[in-house]
Amino acid sequence: MACSAHLLSQSLYSSHRASPAAPRNLRSQARPPARASPAASPGSSAGGCRGASLRVAASFEQGRRQVEVSYDPQAKFNQIADQIDKDAGMTRLNLFSPCKINVFLRITGKRPDGFHDLASLFHVISLGDTIKFSLSPSRSRDRLSTNVPGVPVDESNLIIKALNLYRQKTGTDNFFWIHLDKKVPTGAGLGGGSSNAATALWAANQFAGCIASEKDLQEWSGEIGSDIPFFFSRGAAYCTGRGEIVEDIPNPLLENLPLVLIKPPEACSTAEVYKRFRLEQASKADPLTLLKEITQNGISQDVCVNDLEPPAFEVLPSLKRLKKRIIAASRDDYNAVFMSGSGSTIVGIGSPDPPAFVYDDDDYKDVFVSEACFLTRDENEWYREPISSKAAFSKDDLPASVID
Template sequence: IVYDPDERLNKLADEVDKEAPFSRLTLFSPCKINVFLRITNKREDGYHDLASLFHTISLGDVIKFSLSPSKTKDRLSTNVSGVPLDDKNLIIKALNLYRKKTGSSNFFWVHLDKKVPTGAGLGGGSSNAATALWAANQFNGSVATEKELQQWSSEIGSDIPFFFSHGAAYCTGRGEFVQDISHPLPSDIPMVLIKPKEACSTAEVYKRLRLDQTSNVDPLTLLEKISRNGISQDMCINDLEPPAFEVLPSLKRLKQRVTAAGRGQYDAVFMSGSGSTIVGVGSPDPPQFVYDDDDYREVFLSGKLQVV
């Protein structure tokens, strides 16, 4: 008989963990790119129908959740300025939504370690909301299914349901209809993301969108070709680029500069979402000009796509 005190302590700890609900949770909240983004229709409710290949990448935020002794209010803190800390923030909206749907009485202290820039077209806020819903459900004994969380999330944001996918999905409707796609891109494909100082107003971009000037390529054709042949410039269509370039002419110049400076090293250069991030896919090396120009201080590298 061998007495192992460490093993005994580990077993005791396991028993304690079973009996006591956990009180802290730290989660990674990845952002996304739109490999292509077709706008197919304007709806009667004022929203637009889209068809897009969403893909998570290795850039993301870290969110720490702790159960709060308060039974009346969540408390949110963050490492950057300019992020709302009240119910304008999608994290707080998500926690309120979860309590509304389930009757949970849990409130939280939340710290957001923000890495994803705002106003970038990368869905950082939507990802944070999905992460908050998932966390709240864990603290509440996982009483809701992930499908339910996904359906509820569309009530507070069109991009949020995507973040309950496996990491790559063909999204339609306002973005709330999510079809998982199996590994459309190599998981180790490198990319460079450049976010200029100026942000694009999504509302202003859509205001300038003219449906008669969008692409006429079938989005399912784009999806099939990318899944079969990989990413290429002619597949990365974003119907929001022309209106975004009207709103922010410097964004068009940035895309042109990245394409020219890359000298063929990028398989594709495109804008993600409604801007203002320009993505270069296929090389881990930023163009030289970003090192020399103070206008481009937010440059990010992604070397591994987040797919489960």
Template sequence: MASAIRAGGSVAVFSSEKSILRAPVTRRMGGARLNSSPDKFSFMRHGFQKVPMSRNSGESSFGASRRCSRLSVFCSSSESATNDDKVEVVYDPQGRYNELLSDLRSSGAMPQTNITLFSPSKINVFLRITGKRPDGYHDLASLFHVISLGDIIKFSISPSKTKDSLTTNVIGVPLDEKNLIIKALNLFREKTGSNTYFWIHLDKRVPTGAGLGGGSGNAATALWAANQLTGGLATEKDLQEWSGEIGSDIPFFFSTGAAYCTSRGEVVKNIPSPVPLSTPMVLMKPQEECGTADVYQALRLEDCSTSDPEKLLESIMQDGITQSACINDLEKPAFNVLPSLKQFKERIAAASRGRYQAVFMSGSGSTIVGVGDSQPPEFLYDEEQYSSVFISEAYFLTRRENEWYEQPHSEGLQT
């Protein structure tokens, strides 16, 4: 690396670790071209005086010039009659390295090899079941919204060309093709022809069997990560469309965070967030779970609400979240599958004494959401039978187009 240029008498000498270059110097001006040195210098020193050097400036105060993409330094000998004039180039190699690395990555010439992403969950502010389909699924109409509770997932490119490797901090989470993360990565390779495999570590914070779409959020995040780490082989629209093949809720996460979803849930219409993002809420999930398949099996269409879902959406857009608008047609079958969940919700509603704007179940359960306050009722802390209840503060979250969801600065209360 460059150490110094010495201008004295008839030659200017540039010394580096590997070579010494000499160039003639006249009385008025001499020059030495630094063809092999970095072009990012913090300042130049003439004699004992530091002379700032601007990368955007053609010349320094004593004749330093940046020519084309190389740096040429010219040393004036007219300021002194002695042969002791010195010009020292002082630069920042680490800063230059970081800049070059950033330029390479942004240009795609050097793709990333690892990435850490926030994988959010969601709530259904309302969920209407509108009919049964010939394929056995149900048509729904629902206001989905991303919330601030989420997992953290680290992805790294693996040297393996045959399989992904998934680890997690939670016992019982499947680590093979049963996991939606692995399914998503397999889908990405199938659609793009990529042969890139990954090491993945899932820091699980969203409880399973909660109706919060934690697994669906993981799958969407995995698709986003794979696309980033392979140089952007697909568009966001591609990822959204493909994701519906492995899960009805997954396409929603490629919205901007708030969406009116229909059909099986895979038809996603972006909407502006209908409520302030700072609106507090508390999530309360008992240890008991009710399986999604069991809930849908217990569903009776004649027991569902007759409210027009578009009118519910309009009401929330105009008046905010209210108890009357937060209809979930899956509550009744979920309560039939898990009777204790009905008692749990009713007690939360009674104990809140108007503290919450609405109390409702998310998805197919078993999380009960209280919107309007971040604190749970005191009985959840006071009574032993509720000691295993998962509790978390949350708020609404959105994302910018072409950017993934940012990890909230505060994760809130989780017990």
């Protein structure tokens, strides 16, 4: 399977494009993105001149000849850097790691293995993390750092599990230094950790020369998490089984349909939510009927069914009050208001703006609020962060924590 040519635009050298606040790059900011040739190795630059390092201008006026010589050191630096990239192959890569929402989530039964069968419309949205991968020169272990304390960075982290899984499946021996810039809150029902794992598998495959297919990555990923295979869809999928059976939806939701995400500081334990779930209390709606209604007529409150809302509201009663307040204050601004996954994020579809009480009421001063939109990807390309994507934590930026 051929490596995607867009990788160049997602390399460390081009990371300033994902956010206006990114540190200034050593390379020329005005320089156009490279186009990879079929012979170019992953992460390398295509052949050809990127910009002249010496400019000569000549003119003739009244019999006199004028010659202007201008030396451009930045262009020369770019040429040298491109040659280094070409010779060394891929050594670093920046990728966007988006999260998801469950537009509807039906729990249809309990399995002999203790898991529950579900039927759900998953959709990727534009809120996400950024993960920077660099090849480790030691080739002995992975090293993970993150900007948010409390995120596990040891062997229990799904990124590390994904990299171990890739090496196990392929026999490759690449190890990495990884920095996770976390924007998706944990315990939110948004699949942030699952997305990180899928992104790590994708990255490892790019460094290895794309020796595994997307289908391989999707199948392998189910061994370490039920939600991970979904992220190898095109961005919208009908998921069944434990969530690992993924069927792409040919007509995804409109990417210009705005969303708002509102999450209280309290998280919902997925295990505790499922422990309180009662199958007899679940919705009787046919999930295929819900899917047909959404794909044909769009989103409405009636189709955004989540069978995990009642047990989640038992675990976290304040979450039920938050949903009710959002609906009461919305004045029909939202097509639907519902909980994603096992909580604790409440999603409003149809407007990017939260109700005023979220900002005005002291009881909600610590909530996480983010606007978002639906997101898809093309085959053999990873997800890209929209330029307008915005997220806001309820507290100031936190210091980085690094584990060697």
